[in-house]
Amino acid sequence: MGLTDIETLHLEEFAETLLRCNHLYHPSDDSIALRNAVESRRQIEIFDYSRFADAFTRAFGMRNSLKCLQALTHLRGTIHTYRSVCDLGCGSGAFSLAFAYLADNPELDLCGLDTSEHQLSLARELMAAARLPGRFRFERKDLPTQIGDRPDLTISSFWFCENEQAIANPALFDLMVGRELLVVDYEKIIDRIATSLPKGFRILARHSTQVDVPTTLTDFVAQERASVYSIHIGRTDA
Template identity: 75%
Template sequence: MTYVDVQVRHLEGFAETLLKCNHLYHPNSDSIALLNAVNSRRQIEIFDYGRSADAFTRAFGMRNSLKCLRALSSLGGAIHQYERVCDLGCGSGAFSLAFAYLADNPDLELRGLDASESQLLLSRELMSTAGLPGRFAFERRNLPAQIGYLPDLTIASYWFCENDHVITNPALFDLMVGREMLIVDYEKIIERIAICLPRGFRILARNSALVEIPAALTNFVAQEWASVYSIHIGRTAD
């Protein structure tokens, strides 16, 4: 089976998982208005997740999960080795869902941290509905902050674009990173992270790709392709 075949298989299988959660993703008037507003401005957006959690999830949740899945696929079989995972600024669970799907690991312990209780309620419902293997906990936390343990991997999607001061603050950056970290974000944010990476960290991989939206999801995602930019970093040996 070629790499492309594997990607198609992952996307088609993941589409079925996303459709199980369609009640959280089905567009409504608020999500359509939000999507149109963002598309018309074509800039990095900062959202009020407390007030627009549901609309944001319906407008961007599926697309973000597919992007995260594509970024995670670059880990290959190594994804099964990460058992303690922390999703920083987890929102409604887009990255958590993609990770749990690809890892397919009953020993997975995944914690999601976010400042918005509205988003956390959605992430809990999402993971419960998806029924993927692993143990999941989502808690309210104002980040950046000490996580309290060193995860095998921390993951973050579009968190650094809203907390860009962390990129240039080595002490804060160190708080966010486990043994490794995989970040999905805007291209300019990924570039900034790569340039400003503090001492003690190294780039393991950096990727950009196009994701073809499965036909079954185009009514939810409202586009046929999506671009994704990611960077995978690790701590250097002492």
């Protein structure tokens, strides 16, 4: 079986996991209005998550999770080797869900951090509904800050675009990155991370791809295909 077949298989199966959580993802009037507003502006958006957490999740949660899954397929067989994982700006758990699904690892210890209590409560609800193996915690933190023991892998989707100071400042970047870092974000942000990489870090891989939205999810995602930009960073001393 070729890589594309494996990716398609993962996407179809992952769609079933997402559909187990459909009560969190079902479009609402607010989420449709939010998506239309964002699409008409075509710029990097910073949302007010205390007001829009629910609408954001319904508008973009599934799409973001599919993008993260697509980025994670590039880790291939090594995804099982990461035991401690930290999801920066986890929001309602898009990246955490994709990671836990693909890792399928009962030893996984995943901690999601976010400043919004509302987003964190959605993430807890999502992971409970998904019933994936591993231990999951979702904690309130204003980032960037010290995050405890360095995780094997830091994952982050659409958090750096709202916190570009963590790209520009090497001390803050160092604080946020585990032994490795995998970021999914806008192309411009991935470019910025690649060109601002401080001493002590190196690019392990970088990808620009597309994800085909499984037909079972088109009512939720409202597009057939989405672009995915990702970068995988390692430490030179690791």
